Amino acid sequence: xxxxxxxxxxxxxxxxxxxxxxxxxxxNLVELxxxxxxxxLRSVVPGVIWAGFFFTMxxxxxxxxxAAWITVLFIVLLEALALYGSFQQGVSYxxxxxxxxxxxxxxxxxxxxxxxxxxxxxxxxxxxxxIALVLAILSAPSAISTAYNAFNNGIGFVVGDxxxxxxxxxxITPAVRTIYWLSQxxxxxxxxxxxxxxxxx
Numbered sequence: 064x065x066x067x068x069x070x071x072x073x074x075x076x077x078x079x080x081x082x083x084x085x086x087x088x089x090x091n092l093v094e095l096x097x098x099x100x101x102x103x104l105r106s107v108v109p110g111v112i113w114a115g116f117f118f119t120m121x122x123x124x125x126x127x128x129x130a131a132w133i134t135v136l137f138i139v140l141l142e143a144l145a146l147y148g149s150f151q152q153g154v155s156y157x158x159x160x161x162x163x164x165x166x167x168x169x170x171x172x173x174x175x176x177x178x179x180x181x182x183x184x185x186x187x188x189x190x191x192x193x194i195a196l197v198l199a200i201l202s203a204p205s206a207i208s209t210a211y212n213a214f215n216n217g218i219g220f221v222v223g224d225x226x227x228x229x230x231x232x233x234x235i236t237p238a239v240r241t242i243y244w245l246s247q248x249x250x251x252x253x254x255x256x257x258x259x260x261x262x263x264x
Contacts, residue, residue, distance in 0.1 A: 072246075072253040073120035079246035080117060084110025086239045104141055112137050117250070131183035135176060142172075171205075174198045182254070192255045199251035206244035 087106035088095070095102045112134055119130035178198055181191040 067249065067253060069250070069253045070121045070124060072250040073117045076246040076250045077114045077117035077121060079243045080110050080114040082239060083243045084114065086235070090236075109138055109141050112141070127186060128183045131179050131186075135179045135183070139176075171198070171201060174201060178251075186254070195251040195254040199248050199255065202244060202248050202251070206241065206248055 084107050087110065088102075091102045091106070116130045116134040120127050174194070175198065178191070178194045181188065181194050185191060
């Protein structure tokens with residue numbers, strides 16, 4: 064069986080990120096009418112920017128360093144704006160990094176920032192690969208938890224324990240997040256294990 068390249072893992076991550084951004088947009092349609100800027104800043108736009116990075120990795124690996132720097136700069140700026148808006152309104156929020164007020168999600172934010180900077184400097188450096196491995200391991204509990212929820216809720220629908228009205232929250236939400244986490248882990252795992260693949264796809 065042919066192994067997955069970094070470019071292919073990046074394509075999967077890009078598609079998953081677009082799926083997540085679309086999910087957040089659909090999930091916040093009511094709030095979008097009252098606070099469109101905050102909804103876009105906290106979830107949709109960051110997801111699109113991350114998707115752009117992963118698509119660049121797939122289409123033009125040689126441009127990956129530039130795309131990584133652009134992604135870091137834009138995400139930091141958007142994060143600051145979204146946090147300011149959420150603190151002003153006194154609400155928490157979730158974006159592709161996680162919940163704003165969660166310690167574990169902030170650790171993942173920091174981990175991704177460190178990885179992206181290292182990736183931009185030298186994607187094939189051993190330290191970059193080590194950071195990718197650590198970040199993949201840190202992401203594993205979230206992936207397992209969301210996958211478990213998706214499986215349990217799916218079983219609930221089969222045996223009729225969950226009402227149809229709860230379909231979106233009970234099944235779609237954990238399914239989309241499971242795909243997201245799996246794509247992140249696959250990309251990080253591939254970046255750790257096959258740095259030379261980043262030069263071609």
